[in-house]
Amino acid sequence: MLDxxxxxxxxxxxxxxxxxxxxxxxxxxxxHVLALTLVIGSIAVVDLRLMGVTSRxxxxxxxxxxxxxxxxxxFGFAVxxxxxLFSSNATTYGGxxxxxxxxxxxxxxxxxxxxxxxxxxxxxxxxxxxxxxxxRARIAxxxxxxxxxxxxxxxxxxGFTINAPA
Amino acid sequence: MATQSLQIFCNWLASTALxxxxxxxxxxxxxxxxxxxxxxxxxxxxxxxxxxRLFGVRWQNQTLAYVTHRFAPVIWWALPVLLASGAVLIIAxxxxxxxxxxxxxxxxxxxxxxxxxxxxxxxxxxxxGFWELSQGRRRAAQILAAISLPFWVGxxxxxxxxxxxxV
Numbered sequence: 001m002l003d004x005x006x007x008x009x010x011x012x013x014x015x016x017x018x019x020x021x022x023x024x025x026x027x028x029x030x031x032h033v034l035a036l037t038l039v040i041g042s043i044a045v046v047d048l049r050l051m052g053v054t055s056r057x058x059x060x061x062x063x064x065x066x067x068x069x070x071x072x073x074x075f076g077f078a079v080x081x082x083x084x085l086f087s088s089n090a091t092t093y094g095g096x097x098x099x100x101x102x103x104x105x106x107x108x109x110x111x112x113x114x115x116x117x118x119x120x121x122x123x124x125x126x127x128x129x130x131x132x133x134x135x136r137a138r139i140a141x142x143x144x145x146x147x148x149x150x151x152x153x154x155x156x157x158x159g160f161t162i163n164a165p166a
Numbered sequence: 167m168a169t170q171s172l173q174i175f176c177n178w179l180a181s182t183a184l185x186x187x188x189x190x191x192x193x194x195x196x197x198x199x200x201x202x203x204x205x206x207x208x209x210x211x212x213x214x215x216x217x218x219r220l221f222g223v224r225w226q227n228q229t230l231a232y233v234t235h236r237f238a239p240v241i242w243w244a245l246p247v248l249l250a251s252g253a254v255l256i257i258a259x260x261x262x263x264x265x266x267x268x269x270x271x272x273x274x275x276x277x278x279x280x281x282x283x284x285x286x287x288x289x290x291x292x293x294x295g296f297w298e299l300s301q302g303r304r305r306a307a308q309i310l311a312a313i314s315l316p317f318w319v320g321x322x323x324x325x326x327x328x329x330x331x332x333v
Binding site: 026029030033034036037038040041042044045054055058062065066067069070149152153156157159160 | 192195196197199200203204206207208210211212214215218224225227228232236319322323325326327329330
């Protein structure tokens with residue numbers, strides 16, 4: 001079922017064009033890398049504040065207002081370009097262990113973020129300083145940072161375990 | 167002549183024990199690339215945050231002095247990490263970078279990015295409000311920000327293209 005779906009995706013016109021062209025894949029990959037640097041960079045600004053490492057004298061809400069629009073815009077670009085890269089060799093990526101690990105880590109990062117918004121961030125408007133930030137928020141920040149570093153690493157290892165320029 | 171010397175240098179570097187060790191230890195190159203990417207993320211994000219503040223698009227509720235104090239040092243701390251991790255990658259595969267025109271382009275772009283960032287930040291050392299003293303200065307800072315952003319984007323793009331341009 002999944003195999004035939006991946007094969008179907010791989011045979012789509014746009015996927016074939018990316019696979020067989022010589023410049024489409026690298027250019028899409030460039031945008032993917034730029035987008036993911038902004039995703040992890042901006043999320044790290046929030047995570048490090050939650051952990052009490054940086055911006056200790058600024059409210060969590062002030063920090064998230066500054067960076068989250070950048071995070072979401074960049075994440076949108078990363079998802080679209082990532083899907084295009086994936087489609088060009090869907091069956092190969094689909095069977096790659098590091099690709100699967102990367103998707104799992106992305107889901108976990110999403111769950112962590114969902115928990116943060118639904119439960120952990122209750123009262124966040126009062127977290128004006130690092131001292132006023134509860135332990136549960138510090139842990140959520142550390143988990144997020146750890147997961148995103150794992151996502152970067154898994155992504156890089158995909159390139160070394162399938163047949164592609166590293 | 168120069169290209170020949172460079173080729174000899176690359177061959178020598180690739181034959182050193184250190185280079186051989188990196189080449190034959192599978193995880194070193196991808197792990198070093200991860201460090202490189204995280205440091206790039208720190209630099210590019212910090213530069214973007216500073217520029218968005220100068221454009222008045224984000225961080226409007228924070229002073230320029232604070233945004234500079236928060237993000238400018240990140241750029242200068244991450245650059246040595248980039249140089250060190252980049253050096254490991256060059257030692258591992260000297261010709262892949264040093265004989266690659268895209269690598270030279272990347273270094274030229276880096277010079278442009280560093281110079282525009284310095285031009286933006288050095289005046290702030292003496293006076294944190296330097297770029298906000300007049301409408302003209304505000305404009306000047308925005309122009310510097312607008313010039314520096316394409317340099318950083320170009321650096322990221324060139325970095326990826328090094329892998330695709332064969333030498």
